[in-house]
Amino acid sequence: SQELEQSPQSLIVQEGKNLTINCTSSKTLYGLYWYKQKYGEGLIFLMMLQKGGEEKSHEKITAKLDEKKQQSSLHITASQPSHAGIYLCGADRLEYGNKLVFGAGTILRVKS
C-alpha cells in the first residue's frame, strides 16, 4: 500500500478545462513536494509546501497544503497539452530522515 495516496490515478480532460489532483497522507506532512514527469524523462520539481494552509502557484498550476497538513491538492487552470504527463507527490517523514516517500502518480492526458 502507498503511504501517500494520489487520486485520481488517471484523468483525461479537454483542453481549457480545470482539474485537481489530490495527495493524501495518514500522517502529518512535514514537507510536501510536487513533481511532473513526461514519458521517458526524469521528474521535474514543481513546488514545495511546508506550512499548513500554504499555497503556491507557478504559471497555471496552484498547489495547496491543507491546515491539518495531511492532504495536498494540485490545481491546473485552463489545461493545455503541455500539462500532460505524470504528476507525483513526495513527502518528508520524520522517521525516514532524508528519504522521501512518493505517491504512485496521476496520469494526466489533455485532449486538444
Place this chain on the structure above:
Amino acid sequence: DAGITQSPRHKVTETGTPVTLRCHQTENHRYMYWYRQDPGHGLRLIHYSYGVKDTDKGEVSDGYSVSRSKTEDFLLTLESATSSQTSVYFCAIRLTAGPQYFGPGTRLTVL
C-alpha cells in the same frame, strides 16, 4: 537543470552480466539516491548515500550495490543482472532538506 547526469542513458544486457550505472552531479549536494520506476510500483528507493563512503539500503536493495568515492559520483552496480531488474533507473540529489532533484534516467533492459 540541477546538474545531474546519468550514464548510460540506455543499456541492453544479458542475464548474469554485471552492470554499472553512473550518476554524476555538479551541485556538491550531500545526499544522493538511486530509484527504480516500474509500472504499478511507482518509484522505489534502492540505495542512498549521505556522504562519501556513507551509504544505506532502501526498500528494494537486494541484487544491487552502490559506491560513492567522491561527492559528485554515485555508482549503482547490478552484480549479476536478472530480467526482474529491467527497469528505468533514476538518480536524485538533495542538499540537506528541501526537494530532491532527479536525473534524466537510465533505461535498462536485461534479456
